[in-house]
Amino acid sequence: MAEKYLDCLGEACPVPLVKTQNAIKDMAVGDVLVVGIDHTCAMKNVPDWARGQGYNVEIEEVGDGEWEVVIEKTC
Amino acid sequence: MEEKQIQPTLYETLFKKEWSYYTGAVLIVIFALALSMFGSTWGVSGALGTWGSMFLGLFGIDTAAAFGNDTSKYNFFANQASLTDIGLLLGALIACLLAAQWKIRNIKHYKQALAAIIGGLLMGIGAKMAGGCNIGGLFSQLPQFSLAAWLFLLFVFLGATVGGKLLKFFMPPVSNKRPNRKRLSAEQKARNKKIQITAAVVIILVLLVVAFAVAPTYPAAPLMMVIGVGLGYSMQRSRFCFTAAYRDPMLTGETKLTRAVIVAFALSTILFFGKHAAAFGTDLSKLTADNMPGNVINLQMIIGSFIFGIGAVLAGGCASGTFVRMGEGYVQLWICFPFFCLGNAVAGGITKATAGTWFTAGSKVYLPQVFGGLVPALLIQLAALLALWVLASWWESKKRASF
Numbered sequence: 001m002a003e004k005y006l007d008c009l010g011e012a013c014p015v016p017l018v019k020t021q022n023a024i025k026d027m028a029v030g031d032v033l034v035v036g037i038d039h040t041c042a043m044k045n046v047p048d049w050a051r052g053q054g055y056n057v058e059i060e061e062v063g064d065g066e067w068e069v070v071i072e073k074t075c
Numbered sequence: 076m077e078e079k080q081i082q083p084t085l086y087e088t089l090f091k092k093e094w095s096y097y098t099g100a101v102l103i104v105i106f107a108l109a110l111s112m113f114g115s116t117w118g119v120s121g122a123l124g125t126w127g128s129m130f131l132g133l134f135g136i137d138t139a140a141a142f143g144n145d146t147s148k149y150n151f152f153a154n155q156a157s158l159t160d161i162g163l164l165l166g167a168l169i170a171c172l173l174a175a176q177w178k179i180r181n182i183k184h185y186k187q188a189l190a191a192i193i194g195g196l197l198m199g200i201g202a203k204m205a206g207g208c209n210i211g212g213l214f215s216q217l218p219q220f221s222l223a224a225w226l227f228l229l230f231v232f233l234g235a236t237v238g239g240k241l242l243k244f245f246m247p248p249v250s251n252k253r254p255n256r257k258r259l260s261a262e263q264k265a266r267n268k269k270i271q272i273t274a275a276v277v278i279i280l281v282l283l284v285v286a287f288a289v290a291p292t293y294p295a296a297p298l299m300m301v302i303g304v305g306l307g308y309s310m311q312r313s314r315f316c317f318t319a320a321y322r323d324p325m326l327t328g329e330t331k332l333t334r335a336v337i338v339a340f341a342l343s344t345i346l347f348f349g350k351h352a353a354a355f356g357t358d359l360s361k362l363t364a365d366n367m368p369g370n371v372i373n374l375q376m377i378i379g380s381f382i383f384g385i386g387a388v389l390a391g392g393c394a395s396g397t398f399v400r401m402g403e404g405y406v407q408l409w410i411c412f413p414f415f416c417l418g419n420a421v422a423g424g425i426t427k428a429t430a431g432t433w434f435t436a437g438s439k440v441y442l443p444q445v446f447g448g449l450v451p452a453l454l455i456q457l458a459a460l461l462a463l464w465v466l467a468s469w470w471e472s473k474k475r476a477s478f
Contacts, residue, residue, distance in 0.1 A: 006250075006251060012392065017323075018242075018326065018327060036253065039180070040171070041314045043093075048329070049327065053475060061176075065177060
């Protein structure tokens, strides 16, 4: 049950989603990835994609227009 | 980890919660139709070339002679594209402030600046050669049954695919270190929210004052401002992005925006069908090159849309996306913007130098003339869009299954 942070602050689409996909590929089932995002589009398309894959997703607004997307690789 | 379901507050529902892509699509189509009825069809990149030319003019460059851009008669408040472009920026800014989500979104690596500069130049040059950006060359034209717009779509997609391959050279390195930022307390969040909402209200009031002040001299200006702000607000709230529609299928396998843009095309096609039927009637043989909708199909336009696709992927947004993201405070797009303007201005030289040659030789193709009337063209175009929608949906499931 490892937790990993991925810093995507200041990055525009499609970089956050591409990096998230790459990171998830290398993770084991049960691991958690926390993606730091301040791109308003990425805070929609990263969770969209992860939910579509069947993972558990939580979004927390940690600052003004800054989010942490917590993705648990469940399958 | 269970997914939490928290009921959003009224404020969150009204100003914060992002809209669906389809909500964005419907609103954008309505605003764009309003523009085409009360002014001319929506375009974004044209004004950027004018601004680039005016900037070069400061250095004594005769842009009219060099690039065919005469800016001597330009007037901001009498120029539809200028007003709607700034409207996009301000609409997104207002949306972002009302949601208390505005901040300066700085770049963290020099490669992002490099991508913005190269992407901006390529987009500027591409949009000039193609006769428009994602908006002027595609979104405003495809629903008007122009074959040039379908070709723009094909080649911008190919360009974006190449751009997607180049993107890895411009990506900031992966960092797994959590930046050392202080989490805001509830009081700090509440105070920031108050400041941001106040700022949004002030901007709206200033805009109203400006609209009233210019209305006597430029009667069309207030409406153009409202439509521009409406477009920017809608694009920000729904996270609508034209570039993602043709970039993401190959790069990430996501096609939700692709399908939303296809629905926008279909809706807009139906609305423009009515407009064209009213304007042209059943006899389409009288249409001449002058009053026929759409761009001329030539090599310059094909190459331009391809270059534009590469640029839009590198920069992180097309022309409309650049304005929306500038409003949201993205430093990367503020870097991109002047290079878009300069690229667009200078590329006028390409059009000028190749005028009358094989490079720019071609003609317009209006699909209702090819298919024998507006009704068959409407049905064929809607069928083609439906086929694309199904293809996009199938592609996303396929990519998901193989991830």
